[in-house]
Amino acid sequence: MADGSSTPTPTSTPRQRYRDQVRGEIKQAALEQIRAGGAPALSLNAVAKGLGLTGPALYKYFRNRDDLLTELICDGYDAAAAAMRTAAVRVADAPPREQLLALGAAFRSWAVESPHVYQLLAGTPSPGYHAPPETVDRARGVLGPLLGVLGRGDCRGAALELRAEMRFWLNDSPAVGEWVAAWAPDVDPATALAGTVTAWARLHGVVSLEVQGLYEGMGHRAGTLLNAEMEALADAMGLPA
Amino acid sequence: MADGSSTPTPTSTPRQRYRDQVRGEIKQAALEQIRAGGAPALSLNAVAKGLGLTGPALYKYFRNRDDLLTELICDGYDAAAAAMRTAAVRVADAPPREQLLALGAAFRSWAVESPHVYQLLAGTPSPGYHAPPETVDRARGVLGPLLGVLGRGDCRGAALELRAEMRFWLNDSPAVGEWVAAWAPDVDPATALAGTVTAWARLHGVVSLEVQGLYEGMGHRAGTLLNAEMEALADAMGLPA
DNA sequence: CGCTCTGGTTAGAGCCTCTAACTCCAGAGT
DNA sequence: ACTCTGGAGTTAGAGGCTCTAACCAGAGCG
Numbered sequence: 128m129a130d131g132s133s134t135p136t137p138t139s140t141p142r143q144r145y146r147d148q149v150r151g152e153i154k155q156a157a158l159e160q161i162r163a164g165g166a167p168a169l170s171l172n173a174v175a176k177g178l179g180l181t182g183p184a185l186y187k188y189f190r191n192r193d194d195l196l197t198e199l200i201c202d203g204y205d206a207a208a209a210a211m212r213t214a215a216v217r218v219a220d221a222p223p224r225e226q227l228l229a230l231g232a233a234f235r236s237w238a239v240e241s242p243h244v245y246q247l248l249a250g251t252p253s254p255g256y257h258a259p260p261e262t263v264d265r266a267r268g269v270l271g272p273l274l275g276v277l278g279r280g281d282c283r284g285a286a287l288e289l290r291a292e293m294r295f296w297l298n299d300s301p302a303v304g305e306w307v308a309a310w311a312p313d314v315d316p317a318t319a320l321a322g323t324v325t326a327w328a329r330l331h332g333v334v335s336l337e338v339q340g341l342y343e344g345m346g347h348r349a350g351t352l353l354n355a356e357m358e359a360l361a362d363a364m365g366l367p368a
Numbered sequence: 369m370a371d372g373s374s375t376p377t378p379t380s381t382p383r384q385r386y387r388d389q390v391r392g393e394i395k396q397a398a399l400e401q402i403r404a405g406g407a408p409a410l411s412l413n414a415v416a417k418g419l420g421l422t423g424p425a426l427y428k429y430f431r432n433r434d435d436l437l438t439e440l441i442c443d444g445y446d447a448a449a450a451a452m453r454t455a456a457v458r459v460a461d462a463p464p465r466e467q468l469l470a471l472g473a474a475f476r477s478w479a480v481e482s483p484h485v486y487q488l489l490a491g492t493p494s495p496g497y498h499a500p501p502e503t504v505d506r507a508r509g510v511l512g513p514l515l516g517v518l519g520r521g522d523c524r525g526a527a528l529e530l531r532a533e534m535r536f537w538l539n540d541s542p543a544v545g546e547w548v549a550a551w552a553p554d555v556d557p558a559t560a561l562a563g564t565v566t567a568w569a570r571l572h573g574v575v576s577l578e579v580q581g582l583y584e585g586m587g588h589r590a591g592t593l594l595n596a597e598m599e600a601l602a603d604a605m606g607l608p609a
Numbered sequence: 610c611g612c613t614c615t616g617g618t619t620a621g622a623g624c625c626t627c628t629a630a631c632t633c634c635a636g637a638g639t
Numbered sequence: 640a641c642t643c644t645g646g647a648g649t650t651a652g653a654g655g656c657t658c659t660a661a662c663c664a665g666a667g668c669g
Contacts, residue, residue: 142615142667149616165492167408172656183658184617192657250491251406251580263585285599289592296587303587324586328593332573339492344504345565346537346544351530352569358526359604383636383646390647413625424627425648433626 150188152178154202157195158244165243166196166250196247197259203248204265210237215272223279224361224368227326230272231357234330235337235350242338249335270323271310277322278307278314280364286321293317293324322364329356391429393419395443398436399485406484407437407491437488438500444489445506451478456513464520465602465609468567471513472598475571476578476591483579490576511564512551518563519548519555521605527562534558534565563605570597 156174171192172182189195214233218226238245248266282290294317297304307316333356336342337349361368397415412433413423430436455474459467479486489507523531535558538545548557574597577583578590602609 140667146616170656171658180616181618182656183619186658187616246492249576249580249582251487266582284603285596289588289596292588292592299587324588324593325596328573328577328597329570330573331577332569332571335490335576336569336572339490341490341507346540347530347533347565351533352565355526355530355566356569359600362525363600363603381636387646411625412627421647422649423625424629424650427627428647 146188149178153185153188153195154199157199161199161243161247162241163243166247169196171195197262199244200248200262201265203244204262204269207234207237207248208265208268208271210234211269211272215275222367223276224358224366226276227273227361227366228354228357230276231326231330231353232350234269235334235353238334238338239349245334245338249331267306270327271306273323273326274307274311274319275314276366277326277360277364278311278316278319280318280322280361280366281315282318282321283363283365286325286363289324290317290321293320296320322360326357326360329360332356387429390419394426394429394436395440398440402440402484402488403482404484407488410437412436438503440485441489441503442506444485445503445510448475448478448489449506449509449512451475452510452513456516463608464517465599465607467517468514468602468607469595469598471517472567472571472594473591475510476575476594479575479579480590486575486579490572508547511568512547514564514567515548515552515560516555517607518567518601518605519552519557519560521559521563521602521607522556523559523562524604524606527566527604530565531558531562534561537561563601567598567601570601573597 153174156177157169160169160174169192171185175182175185185195189198210233211230214229215226218229221229297307297316297320303320304316307319311319330353333349333353342349360366394415397418398410401410401415410433412426416423416426426436430439451474452471455470456467459470462470538548538557538561544561545557548560552560571594574590574594583590601607
């Protein structure tokens, strides 16, 4: 998924085509390993062996292990963003509260589908690993659909302080304003941002505890908790039902 | 901290004493490494070298790398629980809402103090690693102080469903009931549990995003978000101010 | 048709975890 | 007080990993 199509390469030479295909196969195999045992279980050697190659051959396609990981992370963000977008269009005509619940459910169901991939995005995969800037943009794609929904509410109480910080942010970096405007025109961008960040933190809180198995031995379903959290957010922001 | 004192060993032979001391030094050195580079950067070899030993010597003290990690995790839980308890006694006479804010702040400040240790507790350290049951008990110690506070509120809206699941849980396993009763007598245990789980998810959501550096480049302070989240929870549960 | 550039190989350095077998001495028992 | 046992620490080594260096062969380019 999203292997070579990100670089259409108008003059697609056969060399390039082969290269893209092999890169895709490597990524696929690597994902398989991660799905099975998480990021630390990813071994370039094993991936190569699985494809009928020897270890060092992979270094012709990816500079190193971290490079492969970042690419998988970007793909993961894209997949999550796609899941959110399709959920958003499916409930485009529903009231905002229902949209929020649907987006939350979509987020969760994508995450539990392949927990290790979610941990790949949300956690820090390697010791010295620092997320490259392109992943930040991808992450925004995941949260984008929330902006339009939560911009329909308003902040009260302690959330007002959060919103004030968002205004500062909007003043400082115009790129953020454009991003918000693209997803949520005709709403107060600071409110949309404050609500979205809050929703993000709640989603991540519920879902990451679930995928890490920390609910094991506890007497509740993660879906119930997530639902309650989203409903509470809708209540607090006065989202129309 | 909490090295040998967990097993007082009434007949503390000098052998045992030496053993406990070295175990403590190993754990200290390992923690240092984790603080610097996270769990995957922990190398038994390097720890041994730092203590003037050779690699295999450590295997006389810990069965393997995962064993050392679990022990560090347990210590981490204990430290977090202690931080929560001292915060709880400091605000024991304040109104519940203020207590909740204080506990949240204590949780966060402990986590940001050594982010990698927090990730050690919250994340999955190794591929095949599955949390042993003793860590579950320790985790309960961290959340304990929240029970008494949140038991003072009540559930509304979608949280009622969560509370219903908690009642089932309380019926199924009496150990949970005892745990809640120990921390929060004279309140409805299901309400306390529902509120605590919710608070846990929110705390983890805000804090884990922060320690993983995902707020980088965003225009808000984590403390503001956490505050807003705790206030919102207090509002939703009608905690007296 | 010949050159180049690239995908693939093997060899190997330098890590790592963990096991096996060996010393050697401190402490326990008589 | 003397022996002897058991545990702390060692070296050697198997098997794994990432990644570099040097080399080979053939496919695609001009």
